[in-house]
Amino acid sequence: MPELDNPIQTWDPERYARNARFVADLGAPVVELLHPQPGERILDLGCGDGVLTQKLAAMGCNVVGVDSSGAQIEAARHLHLDARVMSGERLGFHNEFDAVFSNAALHWMRDADAVIAGVWRALKPGGRFVAEMGGYGCVQKIRNALVDAMNRRGFDGQSVVPWYFPDTDEYSAHLQTAGFKVSYIALIPRPTPLPSDITGWLETFAENFTSRIPARDRQAYIEDVRETLRSQLLDPHGVWVADYVRLRFSAVKPT
């Protein structure tokens, strides 16, 4: 199924559930920061397969999920959610949400100003924008290994990095320029044990790199990256621990 905005990275809900369920499971702190109230109308931006969206719905919120992946939205609809295919960089809502929520999605959206402008339009006056995303330094070791292994094969690895990992000053500036008042923002290192081998993570999240490698060389490329990361991310118990850093914030659209 074609994806909006990033046609290279695909989101297969079955693979996502197998390799990345921890993403929604670790969303509890940002849900707490959102402090959702029953009856509130909430937009979940980059809702993925809807597992976290469903938690907001179960808390009595009236939730709409949007995601650029048709496959993820189909999975979310199976959970009986109001889920719609829409780019976060071209949100089409006006003055209708009490809050916009997002977990682990904003770093896939390269045009932060377009995202924030759309969130602003979607919120009612007094509405809040509460989110967690990859922050400055997130998966730095993984990224370096992916880039270096591409460079060794004659590609420009840096040019295909898909992620936007801002620090607190940078993202605060984007929010404030749009008119938001930032009530909380923090960069939080969160080393994250993975449910399987690092290859599962690479297959799920690193298609912007792997798909550029000719199919016949792809396995060797992934093995090369894995070998580089073994001494950095494989703990003594045989668990791969990804070097995640989160940027978590809460901002308000003034009345």
Ligand SMILES: C[S@@+](CC[C@H](N)C(=O)[O-])C[C@H]1O[C@@H](n2cnc3c(N)ncnc32)[C@H](O)[C@@H]1O
């Ligand atoms: C790591 S998943 C997070 C999903 C979900 N929020 C969760 O906590 O499990 C990232 C999601 O962002 C979506 N995404 C990436 N770029 C997007 C964009 N430009 N607009 C909307 N969604 C986007 C992807 O399709 C994917 O479902």
